[in-house]
Amino acid sequence: MREVAIVGIGCTKFGEMWNKSFRDLFIEAGLMALRDAEVSGAQIEALYGGNMSAGMFLEQEHIGALIADFSGLTTNNIPSTRVEAACASGGLALRSGIIAVASGYHDVVISAGIEKMTDVGAEKAMDALASAADREWEAEVGATFPGLYAMMARAHMHELGTTREQIAQVAVKNHYHGSMNPRAQFRNKITIDTVINSPLVADPLRLFDCSPITDGAAAVVLVPAERAKEFTDTPIYVKAATQASDTISLHDRRSLTSIDATIIAADRAFKMARLQRSQINVAEVHDCFTIAEIMAIEDLGFFEKGAGGPATLAGETAIGGKIPINTSGGLKACGHPVGATGIKQAVEIVEQLRGDAGKRQVDGAEVGLTHNVGGTGGTVVVHILAR
Amino acid sequence: MREVAIVGIGCTKFGEMWNKSFRDLFIEAGLMALRDAEVSGAQIEALYGGNMSAGMFLEQEHIGALIADFSGLTTNNIPSTRVEAACASGGLALRSGIIAVASGYHDVVISAGIEKMTDVGAEKAMDALASAADREWEAEVGATFPGLYAMMARAHMHELGTTREQIAQVAVKNHYHGSMNPRAQFRNKITIDTVINSPLVADPLRLFDCSPITDGAAAVVLVPAERAKEFTDTPIYVKAATQASDTISLHDRRSLTSIDATIIAADRAFKMARLQRSQINVAEVHDCFTIAEIMAIEDLGFFEKGAGGPATLAGETAIGGKIPINTSGGLKACGHPVGATGIKQAVEIVEQLRGDAGKRQVDGAEVGLTHNVGGTGGTVVVHILAR
Numbered sequence A, B: 001m002r003e004v005a006i007v008g009i010g011c012t013k014f015g016e017m018w019n020k021s022f023r024d025l026f027i028e029a030g031l032m033a034l035r036d037a038e039v040s041g042a043q044i045e046a047l048y049g050g051n052m053s054a055g056m057f058l059e060q061e062h063i064g065a066l067i068a069d070f071s072g073l074t075t076n077n078i079p080s081t082r083v084e085a086a087c088a089s090g091g092l093a094l095r096s097g098i099i100a101v102a103s104g105y106h107d108v109v110i111s112a113g114i115e116k117m118t119d120v121g122a123e124k125a126m127d128a129l130a131s132a133a134d135r136e137w138e139a140e141v142g143a144t145f146p147g148l149y150a151m152m153a154r155a156h157m158h159e160l161g162t163t164r165e166q167i168a169q170v171a172v173k174n175h176y177h178g179s180m181n182p183r184a185q186f187r188n189k190i191t192i193d194t195v196i197n198s199p200l201v202a203d204p205l206r207l208f209d210c211s212p213i214t215d216g217a218a219a220v221v222l223v224p225a226e227r228a229k230e231f232t233d234t235p236i237y238v239k240a241a242t243q244a245s246d247t248i249s250l251h252d253r254r255s256l257t258s259i260d261a262t263i264i265a266a267d268r269a270f271k272m273a274r275l276q277r278s279q280i281n282v283a284e285v286h287d288c289f290t291i292a293e294i295m296a297i298e299d300l301g302f303f304e305k306g307a308g309g310p311a312t313l314a315g316e317t318a319i320g321g322k323i324p325i326n327t328s329g330g331l332k333a334c335g336h337p338v339g340a341t342g343i344k345q346a347v348e349i350v351e352q353l354r355g356d357a358g359k360r361q362v363d364g365a366e367v368g369l370t371h372n373v374g375g376t377g378g379t380v381v382v383h384i385l386a387r
Helices: A022-037 A054-058 A063-070 A090-101 A122-130 A145-160 A164-178 A194-198 A227-228 A260-275 A290-299 A308-314 A331-335 A338-354 B022-037 B054-058 B065-068 B090-105 B121-131 B145-160 B165-176 B192-196 B226-230 B260-273 B290-299 B309-315 B330-334 B339-352
Strands: A004-011 A044-051 A080-084 A109-116 A200-202 A216-224 A236-245 A282-284 A367-374 A381-387 B004-013 B045-052 B080-084 B109-117 B198-204 B216-224 B237-245 B282-284 B367-376 B380-384
Touching: A004 A022, A004 A090, A004 A227, A004 A338, A022 A063, A022 A109, A022 A216, A022 B216, A022 B282, A044 A063, A044 A090, A054 A122, A054 B054, A063 B237, A080 A090, A090 A109, A090 A216, A090 A236, A090 A338, A090 A367, A090 A381, A090 B090, A109 A338, A109 B090, A122 A145, A145 A164, A145 A200, A145 A236, A145 A290, A164 A194, A164 A200, A164 A290, A164 A308, A164 A331, A164 B226, A200 A236, A216 A227, A216 A338, A236 A260, A236 B065, A260 A290, A260 A367, A260 A381, A260 B090, A282 A338, A290 A308, A290 A331, A290 A367, A290 B367, A331 A338, A338 A381, A338 B004, A367 B065, B004 B090, B004 B226, B004 B339, B022 B065, B022 B109, B045 B090, B045 B145, B045 B339, B054 B121, B065 B080, B080 B090, B090 B339, B090 B367, B090 B380, B109 B192, B109 B339, B121 B145, B145 B165, B145 B198, B145 B290, B165 B192, B165 B290, B165 B309, B216 B226, B237 B260, B237 B339, B260 B367, B260 B380, B282 B339, B290 B309, B290 B330, B290 B367, B339 B367, B339 B380
Parallel strands: A044 A080, A044 A109, A282 A367, B045 B080, B045 B109, B282 B367
Antiparallel strands: A004 A216, A004 A236, A080 B080, A109 A216, A236 A381, A367 A381, B004 B216, B004 B237, B109 B216, B237 B380, B367 B380
16 A cells, blocks of 8 residues: 655634634635645645534435535546544544545545534534434433543542543643634633633533634645655655554443543554654544543553543643643644544644744654544544654 | 456345344444355455445444444454445445455455345435435435436436436336346336336436435455465456446536446546447446436447437346346346445346346356446446456
8 A cells, every 4th residue: 555645734714713614614625735835736645524514404315415515626527425433424524635645536635624503593503413322322322421431420420540630631731732723612721620620511621621613624635655745845644544443332331430532543553664652743532532642641551540530630641741642722722623623633743843833842753643522432543643 | 556356246135124134234244244254254354344324323423333243354353344335335345344454454254235225205215315425415305215316317318319218228128127137126127117107206207217215235355366376266257346436416418318436437447448438238227217327328338428318228238138238137127235235236246247147147158347326427337247
């Protein structure tokens, strides 16, 4: 299989974008990526779009054709494919684009992610998000996502001794990182008290433990590695693109305190990349809730099981620490337009590896990782990228 | 890129399956394909699932994880990816699986398609289907799919002289083919009078010009061609897998009487396969409405523009004719569970090329083609398969 490189990136501001439509957001991110890669639309050979639920949010399916059309890419009638795996849709769009280039079917490919969530009210948004869980065995009996992750948090605290303060520190650290990211939905710094005193959502999770409802889009341009230097002086190479599934419902899992699909996708990724955990300099992980980041850094193998909370409180996952996690602000502070998140994670890592991350720059970052979760862990996608 | 072969097929009965759920249907088709290929679930390395709109039909997204889970494939935590392009979702799942095998990422892959449409009423089903059109510029001003295809039919009659009888003969021929297919939703033979005297839906299209609302699922097993003989004595080889997009809305197109994405995807396919139109012995084309089949056989290059109607009336597209079209009964008589259709087309062609099509067998079929359309032609996927 051919090696693949990322030669262009684009990402909109994340937030409540009242004055921008689904179509506007996609076009903005796509054009930024094309400009960054210095390619014209005529050079693009295929498009992969990650989107969770435009059907439920906007009553619009056939998203591949829509985004190709409104980006002007139908002049070449390029193949355009929408992929979906709930909140991991963006990660899947990235992996699908990588496979398409690796296969030799296409040379210059855009992988993009998009979600427009704020055009419906909070109740409908929650219901659309609940469609990432098992509708028949979870959602219909009232298990919302905050409720499901609250059970994981409670189990993690009970079994592994993780404290309320350690969990809250994830939000504090990610808001601190987000305060340095011009794209972030929330740029305000907070304290552990802010989190612990915020309204209760699903015990023990409070408002500041939860990622927000967000609009946004992101895109990357992929090419065969041997052609990368035609497009940029600083290509970022794809060292691994792996994916794992698990039971869609939480109650069928081996454990409430680990996400097995993360463990397996990560094992596959490190094997594929022939790299060690210690060689990762920066990572974007799926912190849809604060507890999810603690589970992720443990399941990815950056910390022993149960050591994620103490490491977070000790600052080891902040910029300047042992392994900076979610320098973008993560889902918590940068925002979580579900279909876009997996691509935004790659955009952040590419900026870090290029040395273009400004105030958020991790010194000497050479290798980075992205970790994107669908639902409570029914799908996990991991990518390892390197200079 | 590696060559790919189909070594297993499975397809449920199509129809109003009141006693089978989305999950039941997928499992049934998947197990049939595994048994046919004589592979165990443990050998499957990845899953691609085509589904248009479980979000709107069942309030369920995260379809990849769901189908992997309920098929028992999460024991290996295989990557499972849902793809969507409205009614071309199944064709895309096939092409995505082929690319995954061609890339070397995975060896033994299932591509499946599924739709459960009859759990909601006709009005909600029509609305879900309308999400394949441009919601803002078509559906919201009342353009349903029968309405959009009626405009194409009217233009085709006006510009090319196609007659009401010629169009009706598509349904007559497909019901005749369906009468010999145990999987078909409708197995009753009809006459031109049946069509012409059926209730008007959108002038000039009548009830018997329209494909039905259907439940069903289908699956195929894909492997690298060099490994095909490990699984079967009669592998069917993928000669081409191509895809093209166009504007999502009909009013932006060059023509109302052709689907350009069909013309382009077919040109790409014949170039990739290094075959001529005259070498195709049997084809499954996207007859969501009768007029769509006439446009398809012209746009694919089997007949000159304007010659599709007369050829149909002359019996050239029936079994025994010049090029048998839709031996399964097509979308019209076999049924149209939208996400499953593209895979069912491949299942039918594989049966024909294996010589296993029973009463529907096209003598000496060596090469077959499938043609799957999303919406009014925003996405088209074409495959060429050969013994």
